[in-house]
Amino acid sequence: MTQVFESVLSTSFLYSVIRVATPLILASMGAVITSNAGITNIGIEGVMLVSALTGVFASAFGFGPWFGLLISIITGILCSLVIGYVSMSLKADSVLTCIAFNTMAIGGTVYFMYAVTKDKGTTLALNSGKLPSVEIPLIKDIPVLGEILSNHNVVSYIALLMIFVVYILLYKTPMGLRIRSAGKAPNALSSVGVSLLKTRYIALGISGILGGMAGAFMSMGYVTWFSKNMTAGRGFIALAADAMGNSTPVGAALSSMLFAVAEALSYALQITTISPELVQMLPYLVTILGLVIYSVKRSSSNKKKREKLANQ
């Protein structure tokens, strides 16, 4: 047990938390934007997956990982817009659209991977490269903090930056005002001549950028290849983080971190005799518990507030 404590308290544990959290934070920021605009976007799972593959292809056959990242982002945008087109312009139920899209993403990525590499498992055969890690000048020299915070993949820093960017975008800009209106009162938006459709397309586009980056990180940062269904439900977790964080950027980021801690913990616990399955189960269980605790708190605080006011 002491071993576990040591590993949990070690800097490498916290380092790995940030690493694990990166795709979750990016994807959950995407979920925050879309849910503020009034769209439940479980398609972010498929968006990540497709972007991860196109990034690898672009990197291997194009101009390296940075080009891969760019293509991933473009793919993310395009996929999100397609989801938007079907659910909004063709008026299909958004959840169904996303489920259909995820189905196509899982099968389609394998189809194209096979068509290109004749391998249905991974793209190890391709030399797709890795996005660079960055040392942060001053911070890297601080003893403990430096080891935790420095030398991460560049996308990890972008992810942290995105929390701030999404916050500013939502609460300080005209576009944010429109996105929030699109979610809270779609009629209000159209009544002033702002196109609800356009606003939601923009929100989806932004979530596509974030999902695309998350995908690129999966296949060109976290590991250096694409493998079948490699996102493994991370898009769903991002959605859970958004729900848990009440669709605020900071709340969703913290929820993503919570999940990352649980996942990192499951790696740390693998050295013990605890069954690996139970450990792997942990992050998902934590997410459900987190959601429940959040909902219980919300309903009980509402009740308390009402009782308090009633007794005045």
Next chain:
Amino acid sequence: MKKMGRMSVNRFNSWFEVLRFLIAIFIAFAISFIIMSFSTASPLAAIGNLFIGPLTSVRRFSTVLEMMIPLTFAGLAVNVMFKANQFNLAAEGSLFMGALTSAILAIYMPGPPKLVIIIAIIAAGIVGSLVCAIPGALKIKWNCSEMVVSLMLNYVVLYFGTYIFNQIARDPNSAYKASYKFRTGVGLSNIIPRTRLHSGIFIMVAFVILTYIFMYKTKWGYKLRMTGSNIHFSKCAGIVVSGVIMSSQLIGGFIAGVGGSTEMLGMYTRFQWSSLPGYGFDGVILTIIARENPAFVPVAAFFVAYLRIGADYMYKQSDVAAEIVSIIEGLVIVLVAATAFLSRFRHRMTTKVSKNLLEAGGAKQ
């Protein structure tokens, strides 16, 4: 005259629905064909193989029927939950746990094999119910999103199930991850020699009929549809909606659990699933293709199973990855669910029909 007007527009609309469905399928195939033509020199041969594949041998055709069985169960399970307007995707977990439960009983439970089978199926149903009940209960009690919870729950179930499997059922002598063999005689009997088609298909037919009757002929189905259609109204009308929602999840979970059990006892002699089978999402696909009508679910399941087996054949013959079917399935879903797809055409036709009626003096207000 008035009645005539309504009738014509209505008849036009139902005719249009069928046409729209066929066009959707056609477009899905057309797009897939274009995609295929990029990765194979002879896309025509490939798609030809896709279509004739299941018909090339009795064995292959029976594989379609075998695959159709769990798909139908998944479709029915999701159908019952969706009809109550619950986007609970835990049918996946229910199926997995149902299969595992019946596998464990098939290994360890003493007694006559027939009895073991019956108990294993029922136990699987109950376990399946419990799995689907979790998101339902959390939704009712604290208003947690059943969709998000069920997505997470499926993974919890997978790992928890694998843990149980490792603890009590895994055969250490097996070369791969598999349980001990089921007791001899515990398994659904084969009905066509030299194929794997098993008597589970009769259980499936029974469940289709029962689900249909439940949905459209009983008071429970009535209340369920009412609740799914407008929960506020149903509550207002004195229907205990939390009870209806909960029972829809329990029933859906039960069907999924039985589906898992039927699949396990019909197709396998030991439990060897190490990942989620994916039937939860398949169930969504089927219920949509079946236009949310339980009676059409087996038809949809046959269609999907046919495609998948055909694709398998295509992969072997033409070296085109079978996963192309998921693109076809996705496209069909999207086009069928897209209410605005072809709506402009429909609107033009409706306008024409209504206007003709107006001119004929049968104005409809």
Next chain:
Amino acid sequence: MSSHCKGHPHILVKDIGVKMNEKVILKVENILKVYPNGIVANRNVNFEVFEGEIHALIGENGAGKSTLMKILFGIESPEEGRIILNGEEVKIENSKKAISLGIGMVHQHFMLVDSLTIAENIALGNEPKKRGFFIDKARMIKKAEEYAKKYNFKINITDKIEDVSVGVKQKTEILKALVRDVKLLILDEPTAVLTPQETKELFAELKTLKKQGHTIIFISHKLNEIMEICDRVTIMRHGTTVETCYIKDTNPQDISNKMVGREIVLHVDKGEVKRGEVCLEADNLVYVNSIGKKMLDGVSLKLRKGEILSVAGVEGNGQAELAAVLTGMKAPISGTLKIFGQEIKTFTPATLRRNRLTYIPEDRMRNGCAAKLAIVDNLFADKIDKYLIGNIFLNRKKMRKKAEDMVKDFSIKCGSINHQVQVLSGGNIQKVVAARELTEEARIIIAEQPTRGIDAGASELIRRKIVEYRDKGAAILLISADLNEVLELSDSAIVMHNGRVNAYFKDTSKLTEEELGYYMLGVKNQSKEEVNAIL
């Protein structure tokens, strides 16, 4: 209503004063609109609006007024027809185009974002920016204040919408249009949600707008308001424009006849009240809503067999919450409710309905029907247990037969009982709701705004049915914002103000609208003893 408006128009026409120059600003020609479900909402619609006038558009529900206005504001597009604005034919594809053409609209249901401030709502879509990217909050507030001042609107720009009254919300809506420099303003039933005082304020504001050169299209059901404020009126019936005329050349009876194409009975005949035992007894009910506002602050009342007790009040003073608590839709925080002397412990609609209480909810689309299911299915939602075979299977035959009877009894206009409820008009949907709730089994009927927003014919039928069931011995609680209806139907009445009952009138036959209005606004309040006379 009749006596009230008959006296006034001649005086009021003079009041309009300014002679119109009769320049046509908007002309609509031969509009045809067919909805996807095949309903012809507009056909042969023709009318003209003069610059600087207040032009009324009147018609029964389902006459096509709202559709026509949606076409003008670019929300719906017509199949055929032309719209000519300032002499030029225009195509209005969307609201943005409408606004750019100088057409603004204030919808019946406010289109505001509750969680934003008034200033933010006004600025939405037209936000002042700083540094190219961020919202300039200071400029946003300043601009909104300027406009409020210019048109003499008394509102606090930085309040959040969720905290302000209906009247202020409406002012926000009007300002939203004005800051976009609209010349033609469409108001869709603007007074439906206002107090008499707020209505007066609105009319004053509209006159100011008119003086400043704005043209207004005013949609309303209320004849007296049209007589008071408008210059001309266009009457619509069955999707077609019937006639346009000067207000000064017409009278309410005439307009109303043209609207329905037949004489409407303004009074429901009703016999003497025969009060019986107490059926429902509420004692000191307290309810706090989700944002912590005390909506019911100790409400007590007794409802007796064979009487219609009305609950009058300005919207938002607790009547909706009273209905919700009495029907079990919401549970009170304290207080007791007894039905036939039995205390109700669990507040659910199921328990109350088991005690033979039925409910016509205000929001019929949300709480009154399942729009996508068949009419026949909707008619038995609360009593399906009586239409079973072997207590499990639906007795379709019995259901169909009863449904046919109900359709006939309530003259519901439908092609077949198997059609979806959503293809019916508003009035007919409300008849479906009423047919379900007004039954022999009902001992207590809570009717909440039973005739709101439906046509005169359907209103009349529902009112007659309510009286019919009173005479059959049901106890009826009628919650209505329509003072006419309150005075016409009720035997007794209470008034709610700020979550309390502030007046009780045992006999309403001598009560006037004006008198009720004073209590509704809290200008007058009865003493505790007078109010408690109901107990």
